[in-house]
Amino acid sequence: MTLEEFKGILRKYNFRVTGQRILVFETLKENENSHLKIEKIYQKAYKKDNNIGIATIYRTLDLFLSLGIVQKTSIEGTYYYELMSNKMDHYHHHLICKNCKKIIEVDSDLLKSVEEKVKEKYDFIVENHELIFYGLCKKCRERNE
Template sequence: MSQLDDKVKEELKIKLKDKGYKLTPQRMAIIEIIYKSQGEHLTAEELYDIVKVPCPEIGLATVYRTIQMLEEIELINKLTLQDGCNRYELNNEDEVHQHHHLICKNCGKVIEVKGDLLDSIEESIEKEYKFKIENHKVKFFGLCEECSEEDLTS
């Protein structure tokens, strides 16, 4: 029982086939979880814990291989945080660049920043250095609202 519409599935099949992959039931289950979990920045282990409920025969190695494959076809992006864990999110094809992230150093919460804050800086860099920027990744580290309030009450 797939949650993705037929158009999205067809696009996935084409992307995978172009790279020599097939859309197996296990891969489909993982992709559906990623789509359902948009904005959650899941680790491979968290993804595994969620996907093994509807797909108990799946192994952690399959999840890791599928994540690697999904990165290769640019369906997902990897976000590496200070805690050493890689987290994954759906690649939003509508964005020119990846969005920015606010990462709480206390609780590990990840907040997505809507909008690209660096357009004018990019233009300046491209002009000055004659360098065509295609993408960037920006992470801001600090304290989220809840941890800031806790810090004030301590």
């Protein structure tokens, strides 16, 4: 998602494009491939502008969540945020290594056949889903051998 696309989403839903919203967006954009806790996002945003407070970060992330700008994932009770990826049309999934806590992205296409089966069996249209797989990554398995 580019800055222009981001501004377009805000305008489309009648939210003002403010400096603080841009700041939070840019912070997420610079860390596009990581999953950040609120505190981390706050620290990084604060480095750019020390007028920003953590309450603003919370409010802004809630807004971004409701507009589909960010994806929020709960891992063992902690929430992680990341910018919604443009290559995936809805939420992607995560593999979490129990040992090194590494987070690996999984393409949502893997679940297409499951969604089709749900439709068939329960006559239910899936619009979204959240799924986390816990296990051990290759590195950690090799270390244990």
